[in-house]
Amino acid sequence: MSFRIRAGFYRQEVNKTVWDVPERYRDLLQVGTGAYGTVCSAIDRKTGVRVAIKKLHRPFQSRLFAKRAYRELRLLKHMKHENVIGLLDVFTSEISLDRFQDFYLVMPFMGTDLGKLMKMERLSEDRVQFLVYQMLRGLKVKSGVVYRYVLILRLVLCCVQILDFGLARQADSEMTGYVVTRWYRAPEVILNWMRYSQTVDIWSVGCITAEMLLGRPLFKGNDHLDQLREIMKITGTPAPDFIMKLQSQDAKNYIRSLPKVPKKDLHTIFFKASSDVVSAMERMLVLDPDGRVSAAEALELPMFSDFREPEEETEALPYDHSMDNTDLPLEQWKRHTFTEILSFQPPLTELRDSKETSL
Incomplete structure (x- = not known):
């Protein structure tokens, strides 16, 4: 009516x-x-x-x-x-x-999202490379504009698009039913880091790349602490300088209490993937966000040499943040x-x- x-x-x-x-x-x-x-x-x-x-x-x-x-x-x-x-x-x-x-x-x-696509079929490596390239192009545009979590990666006309409502965190399940769970959250988000850098999104891309290759999530924690344990089984337990950067004393104590685990070579997990693809994931899935590759740097990695169109890899015009800290x-x-x-x-x-x- x-x-x-x-x-x-x-x-x-x-x-x-x-x-x-x-x-x-x-x-x-x-x-x-x-x-x-x-x-x-x-x-x-x-x-x-x-x-x-x-x-x-x-x-x-x-x-x-x-x-x-x-x-x-x-x-x-x-x-x-x-x-x-x-x-x-x-x-x-x-x-x-x-x-x-x-x-x-x-x-x-929302048409087809990556969650649906990954459930339907195992993607070939060249398709994974192309999709990740599209994601990184989108993130390069976002850099300097939205210091937020990458919410949904969605396929439109064979092209990946990033959906980000800025501050509307509920957008993930609302729009596609593909919920962005803790499995894709960067360690600094789980640890309540005092500041997020642009590389918070890169971790998510690394997780999604891994899932497209494996056919299953790489870090499938049952809760936040279990998620950290799953991550560190592969990244290894962090060095003291990483722990010092944490804001929360509880987080520092928790990580110091964990048994020391060495970093795992991703080639042993992704043994069917090319070394260029594995090397790119090694640069994305770095525990310390300060050591993680940026979107612009990632686009220059050998993994994307067959797809690169540098002239198309634009960055957004500067965003005016002046209103963000005002109290009106x-x-x-x-x-x-x-x-x-x-x-x-x-x-x-x-x-x-x-x-x-x-x-």
Whole structure:
């Protein structure tokens, strides 16, 4: 049941949530919900393409939520690259700031994700190389923009895209059902490191590379501590300088209590893989993030020499972080968000229908 609320917009209730959306988006179907929002799939009648529309849950209920919503929108507007999921549209049904309470983000609908692909078939090494190259291209674009965890790697038209909602951590299972578990978390995330560098994502790529080659997760811990033990069975127990960098005294004590384990040679685990591929994983799966390869450095490794197009390996334009550390009243965050919505320019090229993709 839907009805028109103003020119160009209609209202529909989807699973007890009210959606006020433009006429161009039809056939709304809820595909996921989380702490911060709900996602529906819809058909964009303008392009004929299925899209994902995210309605943030009460984005202006507090200053914290308002700032989070503003940053998420800013980051999505900023990212423009074929290997990073971008924003197709953003809208609100309200035309005045004083009535503005909700807004909606429109992105490409998730087609095939790597989780599904890995369950369907074992990938050949050259396909693994190509997919990892695409991931790293996306991460190179992200570098300096989002110091967050790589959430989902998704296949579109034989091309990997990275989905990152900025701060919306619930996005993983909402959008694809492929939950990013602790198995892909970098050690510094598990250990609650005092700062995350850009290489936090590289660890995840190393884990996914290993899984594509093995057909199973490399580090399959049952809980956080077990995850660390699984990691250190391969990386070896860390050196004292690594332990000194940890912020938590409990983490330091725990690691010091572990039996000393030497680093394992990855060639013994990936004995069917080429030495170039194994060497690349050795550079990605380094316990200390300071010693881990960056996306730009990884792209220059011999593993990717057959796929490299250096002129295509662009970095994003500098992102203005000036607002990230400001503490504004709720109404000001709301005003800034409203302005960002009004100034949104849709991408020049509309995505073609991203149906289930096979590589």
